[in-house]
Amino acid sequence: MVLDQASDEALIAAIQGRDVVALELLYERHRVLAYSLALRSLASESDAEDVVQEAFLNVWRAALTYRPERSTARSWILSIVHHRAIDKLRGRKSRVQPVALEEGMNVPDSADVWREVANNLNGEDVRLALQTLPVEQRQTIELAYFQGYTQTQISEMMDVPLGTVKGRMRIGLHKLKTLLEGSTQELAID
Amino acid sequence: MNDHDDLFSLDLGAYVLDALEPSERVSFESHLRNCAKCQAEVAELLPVVDLLPLAVDAVEPPQELKARLMSAIADDRSEKPALVPLTGGAPPRRSRPLLSRGEALLGLVAAVIIAALGIWNHQLQNQIDSQKQSIAYQQDVNRAILSGASVAQLAATSAGSAAQATMVQPKDGGSPYLLVGNLPAAPNNKVYELWYIRGATPHAVKVFHYSGSSPSIVPIAQPIASHTVAAITIEPGPQGSKAPTTKPIVAGKLNA
Numbered sequence: 001m002v003l004d005q006a007s008d009e010a011l012i013a014a015i016q017g018r019d020v021v022a023l024e025l026l027y028e029r030h031r032v033l034a035y036s037l038a039l040r041s042l043a044s045e046s047d048a049e050d051v052v053q054e055a056f057l058n059v060w061r062a063a064l065t066y067r068p069e070r071s072t073a074r075s076w077i078l079s080i081v082h083h084r085a086i087d088k089l090r091g092r093k094s095r096v097q098p099v100a101l102e103e104g105m106n107v108p109d110s111a112d113v114w115r116e117v118a119n120n121l122n123g124e125d126v127r128l129a130l131q132t133l134p135v136e137q138r139q140t141i142e143l144a145y146f147q148g149y150t151q152t153q154i155s156e157m158m159d160v161p162l163g164t165v166k167g168r169m170r171i172g173l174h175k176l177k178t179l180l181e182g183s184t185q186e187l188a189i190d
Numbered sequence: 191m192n193d194h195d196d197l198f199s200l201d202l203g204a205y206v207l208d209a210l211e212p213s214e215r216v217s218f219e220s221h222l223r224n225c226a227k228c229q230a231e232v233a234e235l236l237p238v239v240d241l242l243p244l245a246v247d248a249v250e251p252p253q254e255l256k257a258r259l260m261s262a263i264a265d266d267r268s269e270k271p272a273l274v275p276l277t278g279g280a281p282p283r284r285s286r287p288l289l290s291r292g293e294a295l296l297g298l299v300a301a302v303i304i305a306a307l308g309i310w311n312h313q314l315q316n317q318i319d320s321q322k323q324s325i326a327y328q329q330d331v332n333r334a335i336l337s338g339a340s341v342a343q344l345a346a347t348s349a350g351s352a353a354q355a356t357m358v359q360p361k362d363g364g365s366p367y368l369l370v371g372n373l374p375a376a377p378n379n380k381v382y383e384l385w386y387i388r389g390a391t392p393h394a395v396k397v398f399h400y401s402g403s404s405p406s407i408v409p410i411a412q413p414i415a416s417h418t419v420a421a422i423t424i425e426p427g428p429q430g431s432k433a434p435t436t437k438p439i440v441a442g443k444l445n446a
Contacts, residue, residue: 020263027259035251037243045252052251053259060263065328075240082243086208126245144209145242151204152211169203170235177238 008073015063023060030074034081041085041146051088055081086148121180129179137172140165199228206235216443223340327354327371327405334358334369344420344442354405355440357420366414368396371405373422374439381427384410385434386417386444393417397430414444 003014003022008029014022034055038048058080066076130138136158143149143157151169155162198221204210205218222228334341338361346353352372359366368384376382382400385392398408414420421438425431 018267020260020267023263024256024260027256031251031256032248033243033246035255036246036249039249040246049251049255049258052255053262056259057262057266060266061324062328064325065332071237071240075237078243079240083208121241121244123244123246123248126241130242130245141207141242144204144207145239146246149209150211151201151209151214154209163200166200166204169207169209170200171203173203173206173235173238177235180238180241 009068012059012063012066012068012073015060016066023056026059026073026077027056030077033074033078037078037081038085041082041148042088047088048085051081051084055084058084082145089148125180129176132179133172133175137168137175140168141172141176144169198222198225199231202228202231203235206232206239324352324354324371327369330369330405330407331356331358334360342420342442342444344422344440346440347438351439353440355422355442357414357442357444359414366410368398368408368410369405370400370408370422373400374424376400376424376427379427380424381430383423383425383430383434384408385421385423385438386412386414387419387421388417392421392434394430394432395420397425397428418444420444 003011003019003025006014006022006025008026011022011026015026031052034052035048038051038055039045042048042051055077059077066073070076071079130141133141140154140158143154144151149157151162151165155165158165198218201210201214201218205215205222210218222232331341334356340359340361342357342359344355344357351374353374354369354371355373356369357366358369370382373382376399381397383397384395386395387393393412395412396408396410398406400406419441421434421441423431423434423436423438425435
């Protein structure tokens with residue numbers, strides 16, 4: 001198979017075999033999203049560059065730990081970028097990736113369906129869905145995900161009870177899921 | 191769902207957004223291992239969180255970043271790079287009785303470069319060995335996780351240390367064991383010693399040796415029980431110590 005036509009998952013399999021060209025191609029495909037995500041969280045070009053470099057180095061070193069049945073390659077890479085960015089924000093050296101603790105979990109049958117949903121969505125769909133959420137829910141989710149604040153910190157910043165923050169996160173994510181599923185249904189109708 | 195479960199399910203959104211405090215996270219994950227309902231909801235919401243990066247405005251990274259990355263990858267490759275010889279062969283000896291000052295200086299520079307390349311090559315080889323060990327170690331950890339075991343990572347306590355250790359409690363309630371990799375070399379007549387800690391009191395658990403060439407599995411007879419922290423120190427051999435005499439090289443919280 002010609003590498004530049006290979007799927008992300010096939011590229012990661014090639015990286016497991018220490019194929020540098022595969023890593024280069026994977027970087028080319030996801031560099032913009034990875035850098036944009038790091039920059040959004042860190043608000044520093046140099047920090048964002050460091051995080052993206054560390055993340056792809058991690059992909060190179062830990063390609064064997066990628067589990068295609070658990071997530072898409074894009075989600076895996078962006079998850080590494082995100083965790084490294086948040087660690088940098090929080091000043092933490094390292095930590096166990098939450099992915100590791102999900103390994104033993106039961107995955108509902110909807111996982112494949114959602115993979116299909118995710119593949120059909122673009123940035124505009126996600127932005128629109130976020131904008132459709134009640135503003136408090138959107139802000140709470142964004143403060144946690146992009147800025148790395150904990151629920152306790154958000155409770156203090158927004159001056160609302162901790163229970164309210166918990167509810168906004170959980171309900172907001174469920175609403176977001178419903179909205180995004182709706183986006184793909186509209187796409188299917190179109 | 192009872193009150194206990196309801197209490198934890200409130201934290202579910204914060205968990206998938208990674209917005210729990212460390213202690214809350216440990217507590218939630220402990221609950222999550224045995225709660226199929228929460229596992230299903232986490233699995234339902236994680237893909238939603240995975241889509242959040244798509245909402246970010248696209249910014250092209252600088253082109254130099256790719257060059258930096260590929261350079262770092264080249265340093266990391268497991269193949270031993272061919273070192274380019276500085277000369278095509280051994281220079282003719284004493285073609286002239288004395289070297290000019292410039293030649294002497296060049297010779298000195300060349301000698302320093304050769305020495306530096308030798309050190310770099312040695313460091314590179316060590317780095318490669320360390321990487322191979324990390325991969326093998328991670329495979330062992332993954333196998334443990336896939337078997338349903340409960341794992342707790344012990345983090346290196348020194349910046350720059352590659353030491354890796356994970357406590358594994360098998361799902362079937364069997365004896366725990368320790369996975370170790372890339373531990374720093376123990377000096378002569380010294381051994382590694384594992385400690386369980388509850389409160390401020392360390393309990394000696396196991397003295398072990400580690401060759402340093404590959405990850406090791408260290409069987410542990412003593413159950414984790416209610417101990418909350420595990421740590422490894424280097425102690426006088428062959429018996430080890432009754433109480434730690436050195437700073438831990440790795441330490442970490444044990445799962446409840």
